[in-house]
Amino acid sequence: MTYAPMTTAVPLPQVADASGPAKRHRTVGVRVGSGKGAVLVGGGAPIVVQSMTNTDTADIEATVRQCAALARAGSEIVRITVDREEAAAAVPHIRDRLAKMGVVAPLVGDFHYNGHTLLANHPACAEALDKYRVNPGNVGFRDKKDSQFSAIVEQAIRHGKAVRIGANWGSLDQELLTALMDANAKSRTPLAADAVTREAMARSAIWSAERAEEIGLARDRIILSAKVSAVQELIAVYRMLAARCDYALHLGLTEAGMGSKGVVASSAAMGVLLQQGIGDTIRVSLTPEPGGDRTVEVTVAQELLQTMGFRTFAPLVAACPGCGRTTSTVFQELARDIQNHIRDEMPAWKSRYPGVENLNVAVMGCIVNGPGESKHADIGISLPGTGETPAAPVFIDGKKAVTLRGAGIADAFKALVGEYIEKRFGAGAAR
Ligand code: SF4
Numbered sequence: 001m002t003y004a005p006m007t008t009a010v011p012l013p014q015v016a017d018a019s020g021p022a023k024r025h026r027t028v029g030v031r032v033g034s035g036k037g038a039v040l041v042g043g044g045a046p047i048v049v050q051s052m053t054n055t056d057t058a059d060i061e062a063t064v065r066q067c068a069a070l071a072r073a074g075s076e077i078v079r080i081t082v083d084r085e086e087a088a089a090a091v092p093h094i095r096d097r098l099a100k101m102g103v104v105a106p107l108v109g110d111f112h113y114n115g116h117t118l119l120a121n122h123p124a125c126a127e128a129l130d131k132y133r134v135n136p137g138n139v140g141f142r143d144k145k146d147s148q149f150s151a152i153v154e155q156a157i158r159h160g161k162a163v164r165i166g167a168n169w170g171s172l173d174q175e176l177l178t179a180l181m182d183a184n185a186k187s188r189t190p191l192a193a194d195a196v197t198r199e200a201m202a203r204s205a206i207w208s209a210e211r212a213e214e215i216g217l218a219r220d221r222i223i224l225s226a227k228v229s230a231v232q233e234l235i236a237v238y239r240m241l242a243a244r245c246d247y248a249l250h251l252g253l254t255e256a257g258m259g260s261k262g263v264v265a266s267s268a269a270m271g272v273l274l275q276q277g278i279g280d281t282i283r284v285s286l287t288p289e290p291g292g293d294r295t296v297e298v299t300v301a302q303e304l305l306q307t308m309g310f311r312t313f314a315p316l317v318a319a320c321p322g323c324g325r326t327t328s329t330v331f332q333e334l335a336r337d338i339q340n341h342i343r344d345e346m347p348a349w350k351s352r353y354p355g356v357e358n359l360n361v362a363v364m365g366c367i368v369n370g371p372g373e374s375k376h377a378d379i380g381i382s383l384p385g386t387g388e389t390p391a392a393p394v395f396i397d398g399k400k401a402v403t404l405r406g407a408g409i410a411d412a413f414k415a416l417v418g419e420y421i422e423k424r425f426g427a428g429a430a431r
Helices: 060-073 085-100 115-121 123-128 142-159 174-186 193-215 231-244 259-275 296-307 330-352 370-376 409-425
Strands: 030-032 039-041 048-052 077-081 107-110 131-134 162-168 222-227 248-251 316-319 360-364 379-382 392-396 399-404
Touching: 030 162, 039 048, 048 296, 060 077, 060 085, 060 296, 077 085, 085 107, 085 115, 085 123, 115 123, 115 131, 115 142, 123 142, 131 142, 142 162, 142 193, 162 193, 174 193, 193 222, 193 231, 222 231, 231 248, 231 259, 248 259, 259 296, 316 330, 330 360, 330 409, 360 370, 370 379, 370 392, 379 409, 392 409, 399 409
Parallel strands: 048 077, 077 107, 107 131, 131 162, 162 222, 222 248, 316 360, 360 379
Antiparallel strands: 030 039, 379 392, 392 399
16 A cells, blocks of 8 residues: 655644633623722623532631631632521621631622621621622512611611622522513514523523612622523523623532532533633632532633633643553652642742742653653643653753652752742742
8 A cells, every 4th residue: 555645735724713711701890899908890800700608608717717818828708697686797707807817809699588687787797798789589589588688788888899690590580581481482483491590590590680770879880790590591591691791700610519529510611601701700609528628629720720721820730641551659649749738828929939820830640651742831840650670850041950869859859949939939940
């Protein structure tokens, strides 16, 4: 058999669009909080990471502890449940305790059903919070809906706070949905039920925002969300919102679930939207294991934004998956040790080494891709695979710097990472 010679005349496949994310959807910027902890959501500001506690807010001790952990993990806004009188009474104490600990992240109160009463009965709570979240689907029903919604918006105006109007698939405004379903049934070209529900979600959020403006809340105090638990539905609803308004948008897949399912579903849905330029702040709603670490949702949100190239939070560790060439656990242990070491050290490194979050580290399992990938990183190590000489070359800025051997490879590599950081990001570094 003969083969035709390759020539440069072979046409390359056409790539539809390799130009990266779409231009950000233009939204009105909303300042949340005040002083050192204030963050801008929308208006072209970097996409903000936020999270929510799962403690009983009336338990001041537990809520303070979790708010602080979430903020220290990198949550730039923290939301707490305000569901009853005891919770509302606890809010100012939580705010004070956090301030004394130096935790300045804005606090958001999550209100359902009785927000109008709690905010009126607890002015110190209304003042201590930086933003109120209201759900147009359960803020009030029938003739009480408008007055209760208005009461919350008036509190926000009085105290100078932002409001997130958060529609939710699971608590959608049933009167609106029924009206739209009826109108659809009479239409000569009726839509599928899902499409009507999406329409109700988008209308519920936008109409409520317009009503808040009529009451007197400034446009730059309003953030919208319309959370759904199905990936394709979420993408569709947010595309509708972005096409119809310029309110700042809070993204999140509600009830994303546990473990890898929650991470994958949230990343898939929000990744698509962020790539299309939609979204000003994100929350990854993960169900923790019983007793699990709530801060995981912050790490996932940061990693989503960083791996997509929108923001940088902490050095990235590139590690190969390992294969039949890595029959010992040394490689996995080193990759885990380095990742944990970086996460543990980051709070201190952040202030001592400006720019350290841009560092790239590689931990590779064998000679096949190890040296190549390590050369692309700022600092990388290529461990010996099965049957290879027990030596681990370390590459720094693309050049082989040293070869490590013996039992102390992990500690020696961590020391080299530390030296590299000091040299490149420390006080004496040439910038
Ligand atoms: S670099 Fe080596 S150990 Fe890692 S996946 Fe590739 S072949 Fe396997």
